[in-house]
Amino acid sequence: MSGEPARGRDHCGSPRRASAAASRLEIAGTGSSIAQGRRSAGKDRPERESRPRGRRASAWLEAVETMRSVKMTLRFVLRVSLRIVVSLLLSMAEGRGNAAPISDPLGTWLTEDGRARIRIERCGSAPDRVCGYVVWAKETADAKGQAFRDRLNPDPAKRNRLLLGHQMLLGLKLNADGRYAGEVYNAEDGKTYGVTIWREGPRTLAVKGCLLGLFCATQGWAQVTDLVPGQLVAATGEGGGPVSDPEWAAPKPAAGGVKLPAAAIKPRAN
Structure with a gap:
């Protein structure tokens, strides 16, 4: 094995x-x-x-x-x-x-070109209307020292009046637009034109003048509150104040009536 x-x-x-x-x-x-x-x-x-x-x-x-x-x-x-x-x-x-009310153009205004001051107030014969007067002008006399007069006025009775103090806004009436409309007299050509004035702000007055109602131009006048030498400050119709055209003058007091004199204000010197 x-x-x-x-x-x-x-x-x-x-x-x-x-x-x-x-x-x-x-x-x-x-x-x-x-x-x-x-x-x-x-x-x-x-x-x-x-x-x-x-x-x-x-x-x-x-x-x-x-x-x-x-x-x-x-x-x-x-x-x-x-x-x-x-x-x-x-x-x-x-x-x-x-802002003053748009329908209130009252006051003294410096024209756009700075050549004149216009005082706007209620018309003496029609308190619902306003009238305007030249109360200051940059130039009041010619080179010879002769005061400028309204020589081109179509009314012969007014051609001898002084341009300083004459009435230029002729009874403007308040219209539906809240503006005063009527006529303005231009002493430079002796013609009358349509005009509308209204406030555009607190111290600005728009003055729109039209020729034949077709050709219009608008200026802006600035409100002034100061006084300058040569400015008329007395009440309208009084000595030292502007003069209204007869149709816009305040009515004369009745016989025996008392007429209060306007306050005398002296211009502020520059």
Whole structure:
């Protein structure tokens, strides 16, 4: 029996053991491959998952920035709008507090060219109308020292009257537009034109003159409250004051009546 080979053996060793070892090696290789695959899958998974998360974060940041920009724009628009509204309200309040009624042109006005001052007041014979008088002129005499007179007046009886103090607005009447309309006498050519006057602000008078009702031009007169040398300050019809045309003069007091003298006001020297 000693010369026979052992059962289940060969010259290389035990077949069973060899088969078992091979099986273990195969299983180990398979397990190693599976583990390596799992590790690789574990490495790839964060990359795949991080991509959508990164996109969502970027979109969220963009939305936040957009909302911030919108809020800043709305705040700016709101501040500007509030400033505009406040400015308009203040302007309206100031205008209401200072502006004279549009139908009140009374006062003394400096013409647009600065050559004369016109005093506008109620007409003596028609208190519902207004008349205007030249109470100051930049030039009152010619080169020879002769006072300017109304030489071109169509009425011969008025051609010798002084231009300083003569009546130029002839009984203007309030119309439906809240303006005074009537006629203005121009001593430079001795003609009468249609005219309309109205206030355009607290201290501005618009004077619109028309020729034949077709050709019109508008001037702006500035209200003045000071006195200058040579300005007539006495009441109309009194000594030292302007003179009304007969049809617009105040009625004379009845016999025996008492007429109060106008207050004397001395012009302020420059």
